[in-house]
Amino acid sequence: MAAKPRDAVRRGPSMVRISERLTRLQPAATRVVSEKAADLRRQGRDIISLSTGEPDFVSPPAVMEAARRALDAGHTFYTPAAGLLELREEVARYYKTRFALEYEAREVMIGAGGKPLLFEACAALLNPGDEAIIIAPAFVSYVEQVRFCDAKPVIIETDPQTLDFSLGDIRAAITDRTRMIMLNAPNNPSGRIYGDDLVVGLCELAIEHDLTIINDEIYERIIFDGITYRNPLNLCPAARNRMLHINGASKSLAMTGWRIGFAIGPAELIKRMTMLQGHNTSGPSSIAQWAALGGLRNGQEQIDAMAAQYQKRKDLITARLGRMPYLRYIPPQGAFYIFADIRAAYGKSVGDMTITDDVSFCEALLEYAEIAAIPGAAFLQPGFFRMSFATSEDIIETAMTRMHDFLAALA
Structure with a gap:
């Protein structure tokens, strides 16, 4: 009997070869x-x-009602890879109302939650060997997503008494391989909102060194004691082409299970992230997008x-x-x-x-x-x-x- 070709030999379960980046x-x-x-x-x-x-609240009535209307209307088909045009326009309108920032729908992308958008941003910006600056304490997925892109996370330690970072430390950490800085405020895990001088200094460093700031502001609607949260571009408008905002419906609208996130930023970056999403998830759930649209329009109360x-x-x-x-x-x-x-x-x-x-x-x-x-x-x-x-x-x-x-x- 002729021997089987080597590639026809069935491997046992223990022989599956997992990629090094995943291990x-x-x-x-x-x-x-x-x-x-x-x-x-x-x-x-x-x-x-x-x-x-995760919020313990059930999603608001405005969200539920919009989802029911979408189901009744038969909105059960694919949406554009960047997300529903109506929802992208509403997110742009929200940023104009909330922060007085002008964005077009082509500068907005809807993802299946904030994490996939963060990952797509890393994949769009980082080559193997590049560096990303991460300010501690930091959301648990930042480091792993940077590493998965074969890039190097550069951790900036903060003052344990205040959890503030030093602009001098960040400047010293920038090399010719640095491509991006992760900024998260209000911060997970600390709830910290960094002072205006630190945020402006960070924006100025990004402009000076041709870096992109990933501004994760998913908690910007949950603020305490009369404090005002300001988007970094309210403090440093010149950084507009260096800023990608990551936001979403999960926290403020109690929509964690619906998996809807927003990315707002330079059109070319949004275009590249959308291309990647098109090959990955094809975009988020159509019904979840209509639900988020209802929440943004009618869920303020x-x-x-x-x-x-x-x-x-x-x-x-x-x-x-x-x-x-x-x-x-x-x-x-x-x-x-x-x-x-x-x-x-x-x-x-x-x-x-x-x-x-x-x-x-x-x-x-x-x-x-x-x-x-x-x-x-x-x-x-x-x-x-x-x-x-x-x-x-x-x-x-x-x-x-x-x-x-x-x-x-x-x-």
Whole structure:
């Protein structure tokens, strides 16, 4: 019998060859902790999860009604790869109303959430060996997406007392391979909104060195204590051709599961990102796009109501945290997170566990207080941990009582 050709030999499951770039990819810590908390709940543990950055509100009536109308009208077909023209025009109108910035529909792209748009921006801007500046603490996906493009993330550490970055540090980090800077405000995980002088300085560096700023402002509608969030171009209009805004419906409109994000920026960059999306997802769900359009047009009252609830929750959790030992938090100015410094608890013990870093702290917190939180190391800021207060006041009260008892019991 003739031997089979070598390429016809069937490989076993263990022989699948995974690409090197994918084997370098690390899972998102936020998802890992959330899934572990859910698994412990299935085992009967009374776990309170403060790990997920997801509003607990159901999408507003304006969103639901627009989706129903789209279904009744039979809008179940492909949309243009860049997204519905009506939705792109509405996003451009929103940026004009909200920030007094003029954009055309061709400078707007709709994606299946903010993460795919961030990835498409990295793929459009980065070649192998290029560098991207990332300011810590940072959203967990920035580093992995840059690495996946065979580029190098350059991490800028911030002052642990304020979480502000230094323009001098960023200038020193710029090389002839630097292509982009990631800016995220209100920041995930800290809720920090950077001062005008820092933002203007960053824009000026981008202009000087021919860099693109990825301005991730997905939380810009969730702001506290009367603070005003200003888009970077309100502070430095000259940076318009150096700025790509990433926004979306997930946070402000409580539409996480609908997966709708917006990218707004230079037409050529949007064109290239759209081309990539056309070969990847072909664009987001048509019904989800019509739903987001309804939310943008008619959901302002619900957006304001949710923002007011986040303010109450922020006030509640910070009041409780202010009376706890070993913990120092950075007051959030936006988003719905507390980012707290836990280094004072290093060396303390509970049960058979000793706290040596932020990871072991979160492990002990989960085991002995049944609270799930995210270690700061996941956000490039060891010594801290993140809690989400996108949950009810009753749950926050219960979680804070458990946390106080846990901290008070540390030996």
